[in-house]
Amino acid sequence: MISRNLFFRLVRQDIKKRIWCPILIFIVLFLALEVCLLMETEEYLRYSYVYAKDIVTYVKEYFFGRHSRMVSVVTCFTAFLCGISGYAYLHSKIQVDTYHSLPVSRSQLFWSKYISGVLQFFVPFVIHALSCAGIAAGKGAFTTATIPAVISYIALQLVVFVLAYSVTVLAMELTGNMIVAVLGTGVLFLYSTLLAVLSHVLSDIYFDTYIAYGKRMSYPINENIWRFSPASMLIRLFLSPNNTTMEAAKKLYKYDTSYVWVLMLAAAVYTMAAYIAHQRRASEAAGKSIAFHMAEPVIKTMVVIPAAFFCAVFFRSIASYTKEERWFVFGLIFGFVIACVLMEVIFRLDLRGALMHKKQFLFNAACTALIFAVIRYDMTGYDTYVPSDAQLQSCAISIQQLMPLSQDVRVSSFGNHFLDSEDYRMSNMKLQGNPSAMELARKAAAEQLQFRYFDYYEGIEESSEYMETLSRQEHYQNLVFGYRLQNGRMIYRKYVVDLKDAETLRLLADIFNDYDYKVGSTPVFNDSWQIEFGSLYCISNFREENIVLTHDMQARLLETYHKEYMKLTLETVMHELPLGSIDFRIKLDANQSRYKYFSYSGAMYIYPEFTKTIALLREYGFDMEEKLTAEDVESVRVELNDVVPPTYFSSLSGIERAESVYETDSEESKVQEYTDKEQIQQILDSVVKTDFMWGIKGFTDCFDHQYRLGIILKAEDGLPYYFFIKGEIPDFIRHS
C-alpha cells in the first residue's frame, strides 16, 4: 500500500530528480527580489527628494505591493519551468512506461509532482521575501505595519504561481510532445487576451463607431470576452482602473484585491482540469502531439481562425491606406492556409499531414469567411446602433477638443496617475432630459461621417478627389457617446460630426450649454469640490503666478467661477478668446522638495464675460486683464513656420494638421527679431498665448498658425510661445 510517507518520499524524489529547477528559481528570485530591493532602496536614498512617501511606505506600498506585477512575470516564468520539468515524463514513452508500471496510483503521481512543483517555487520565494524584509529592516524601512504587506505579497505570488503552473501542467497533460506543449501553454496562457486584442483591432478597423473605453490599454481584458486565460486575469488584476474621480486618481493603486478570488478559483479549476486530464490520459499518448484526439478539431478551429485574422491585420498594417483592404484579404487567406497547414503538421508531426482533414479545412474556411463578412459589412448593425429612449437611462458625451480636462495627478515618482477627461465624462456625466443629445447621436449614426485618409505623394494636391475630401472634412470633429442603459450596461460609440452643419452645431451647443454636461465634465464642480487645493496657478496672456489659497478663498472662487462657467455658451467658446486660465493645485508637502506630491486640475478658462471671477482674482492679487507694454520687452522673435504641405498630414483633421505644422523643426523656420518699441507694441496687442489653444482647438478658429512668436522680456528670460490672433497680423510682419 502507498502510505503518506511514500507520498512525501515521492515529493522529495521529484525535487531531487530536477534539483536544477529550484536552484534556477532561487537564483532568478534572488535577482528579482533582493537585488531589485537593494537597487531601488539605494536609488531611493540617493534621490529621496523625488519620492513623495517615506521609505517605510515606499517599501510597504510599492515593493511589497505594486511591485507584485513585475514579480508576477517572474513567477509565471518559474511556474512554466516547474510545470514543464515536472510533467515532461508524460512526453517520453520510456519514462511513462517506468512511472506507470510502478506501484503508485496516477493520482498520487500527479499530486506528488504537483506539490513538488509548488514547493520548488514557494520555499525559495518565502526565503527571498523574508530576506527582503530583513534587508528593509536593516535600512530602517520595515515596521510591524509592513508584515501584513509581506504576507499578502507572498500569498498573491503563490496564487499567481498556482494559476500559471496549473495552466502549464494542463498543457502538458493535453499534449504528448514538448514543443507542442510549450505552444499549448502559450495558447492557454494568452488565448483570451489575444482574442480581446484581435476583437479590439478588428472592431477598430471595421466599426467606424468603435471606441475602446478609456484608451488605457484595457482592451486586452475586454469585458465581452471571457477572461479565462491567466494573462487576461493578471492584466485585469494589476491594470489600474480608469480613474473617474480625483480622489481615486490620487491613490497609489496596488492591485484589485477583490479579484484575487477569481484567480484562486481559476487556479483551482485549472488544477482540477489538469488532474482529470492526467487521470484520463492514455499512456500511449507520449510522443504524440495531442493526448486527446477528440479535442483536435476544436483546437484547430480555435487557433486557425484568430491566427488568420492576426495575419490579415499584420498585412493591412504594413500596407498603404488605399490598398489596405485588399492586403487584409490577402493576409486573411494566406494566414488561414499557413495556419491550417501548420496545425496539421504540428498534429501529425509530419509534413505530409498538411493535406489531411480537408473537411475541417473547408469548415474553418467557411467560418473565417463568415466572420469576415459579418464584420466587414457590419451585419450586426454595430455602427448604426443607437438605443431607444425607452432603453436609455442616461448618457455621457465627450466632445473631443473642447475644454478637455486633463488632470495629471502626480502622487510621486512611483505613482503617476492620470485622470483622463474621457474616462471622467463617461463615468460621471449623466445627461437626462436633453433631447438634443440623442438627436445628435441618431443624426451622427445615420450620417456615418468618417475621416478618409490618403497616402501622401508629391503632387497629391492636384488630385481633386483628395482636395475635396480634405476640404469636406476640414471641420469634422469626434464625439464619444456613452449610453447607460436601463439594465445598467454601458455602451460606447464614437461618431464624427461636421461642425459646418448648422443643425449639428445647434445640437452640440444644446449639449455644451447643459448644466449636467458641464458638471459631468468638470471634476472641480463635482467630486473635487471638497478637496483642499491650497494653491491656484493663474495664467493670463502675459503672466503666470501661483496664488496661495485659503479654504475661504477657494470656496468663494469655486462658487463664483461655477456660476459664470455654467453660463458659458458654445458660441462664446467658438468666437472669443479666453483671457487666461486657472488651475487648482494640491498643496505641496512642506517636508518634501521638488517633484513631490503635486497635482493640477487642468486649465479652466476665464473669458471676458467672467467679470466676477476676474474681479475676485484681482482681489487675490492676479489681474487677468493685465497687458504687457513694449517697455517691458526687449525683443520679439517671430518664426515663420515652414509651410509643410498640409496634405503631408493627410491622415489628420484640419486642426491637427495645423498643430503638426506648428511642431515642425525650427531650424527650417525663418526667424525675424523685432526690437522696435512701436512694432513690439503692435505685436503685443495682437498675440495670444499658445497655451490657450489646447482646450478649445477644433472649435475656436482664432489662432493664426503661420507665425510663432517668442517674447524676450527685459527682466526675465522670456515667455512661452504665442500665435497671432487670426486676422490681426501686423502689416510689417506680413510684408517682411
Place this chain on the structure above:
Amino acid sequence: MAANVKKLFGEVFAVNDVSVTIKSGEVFGLIGTNGAGKSTLLRMMVGVLKPDGGKILVDDRPVYENPAVKADIFYISDDPYFLPHATPKKVAAFYSDYYGAFDMDRFEDMLRSFQLNPERKISTFSKGMKKQLSVLLGICANTRYLFCDETFDGLDPVMRQAVKSIFAGELAEREFTPVIASHNLRELEDICDCVGILHQGGVLMQKDLEEMKLNIHNIQCVFQSADEEKSALELLDIVRAEKRGSLNVLTVRGAEREIMSRINHFSPVFAEILPLTLEEIFISETEVVGYDIKKLIF
C-alpha cells in the same frame, strides 16, 4: 490472466482478442516478430496501458491503476529508463521508495558479482550493462512477477547464462514468475516452461514446453505394403508427413507409446522415434496455421 484483450492504436489493432494464462511459478515466454504486439501486451499486463477490450487479471485482480497489484510486479522495458545522472545506487534507492521489499544489500552484492560499479553514472554504461542492471533491479525488488521486454537482447552469452542462473535460483527459492518477451525463440527455449506465440496482434498458440515435447514426435517407419501403410497413417494424428522412397518421415501428435502401438499393429519393416528439437516442434505446430516460425529462430 489476459482474456480477450484488445488494444487499438489509432485504427490499428496492436493486440486483438488475445487470451493468455500464465501459471504462477512458471517461466513464460512471449514470442513474436517485431510488431506482433508483445510489448503492447506486456505493457497492458503491467498496468501501463489500459486495454480497449477484455480484461487482465493478476491473482484475480485487475492490474490497471491498482498499486496493490503492481506492488507484486516489476517491469523491465525494452529501453529501460534511468534517472538523469543517476548511479546504480541511486536508481536502487529510487525503486526502493516504491517497492517495500527491495533488497538493497543483495543488490549491492549482485552489482559486485556482475562487476558493475555502484557509483558510476549509468549514462556511461553500455547497453548490455544497462540491461544487466535492470535485471538486478527487477530481481532485488523481490516482486512475484517480473516482466522482461527483450531483456536478453544485448546480453553477451556469459551474461545471458548468468541471468538465467539467477532466474533459476529465484524460481527455486521463492514464488517467482518471470514473463519474458522476445523475438528469438532460441533465447528462451532453455529457460521457459511455457511459450506463447504472438502474431499480428493475436496469440497463435500457447503451449507448455514439456507437454509439447511429450505430445509431438518424429517417426521414421517403413511398412510392408501400401495398404498397411495407408491404414496405419489413418490412425495417426499427423502434423507433417514426408516420404523418401518407402521411408515415411512423420511428425505425429500423441503419446509415444500410443503412437508406436498403432504403428506396430501393422508389423512395419522398420519404425523408430527420433528426438525433436524445440525449433522443429514449433515449425511443425505453426506450419499448420501457415506461419513461418523460422522468422523467430534465425
